[in-house]
Amino acid sequence: MLLYAITDRSRLSAPVLESIAELLVAGIDFLQIREKDLSGRDLYSLVKSARALPNPCGTRILVNERGDVAMAAGADGVHLPAGSPSPARLRGIAPPGFTIGVSCHAIEQVERAEAEGADLAVFGPLFDTASKRVYGPALGPRALEQAAAGRRIPVLGLGGITIENFRLCRAGGIAGISLFQNARDLPRLVKALRGQADLGSG
Secondary structure, three states: OEEEEEOOHHHOOOOHHHHHHHHHHHOOOEEEEOOOOOOHHHHHHHHHHHHOOOOOOOOEEEEEOOHHHHHHHOOOEEEEOOOOOOHHHHHOOOOOOOEEEEEEOOHHHHHHHHHOOOOEEEEOOOOOOHHHHHHOOOOOHHHHHHHHOOOOOOEEEOOOOOOOOHHHOOOOEEEEOHHHHOOOOHHHHHHHHOOOOOOOOO
């Protein structure tokens, strides 16, 4: 069960680096820095600062869309929106081991991402959520199962995943913003998502 957290500092009351530090210590697998409004210079500074934080579990830090900033700042990879140029084009200039994730909103896009050399796909929206309605109606957990079946790359569900419904989304992994950023007990949440603890009523 891969866990993929995405930052959105507009939803935070504390500095985004504090949230990133907590996520790294909690032991998620991937952290996508997704601060679209930042200039290239400010995004670079944020990624460099994130890279300097303790990372005891080896969380891979990805930068949304900006492969140039990711490579310049020494991030572990980039996450490409749907409709971006093929991951294969970026692979030719990326360092060895550079992770390339791709957003997908249909099963056919997952198939294409795999064929074009992506390392993982984030698939959604699974459930109705206001921030994802621009990408179309909710696809549902059954579509996630179909998208992940037989793939060589992990397919992680995204969109409206909560502590009440995450057990329906175990096909390949779980991605989210508020799920992680709003957690009252992040280490406990991470263990529960991995099936190592029971969230109970908390």
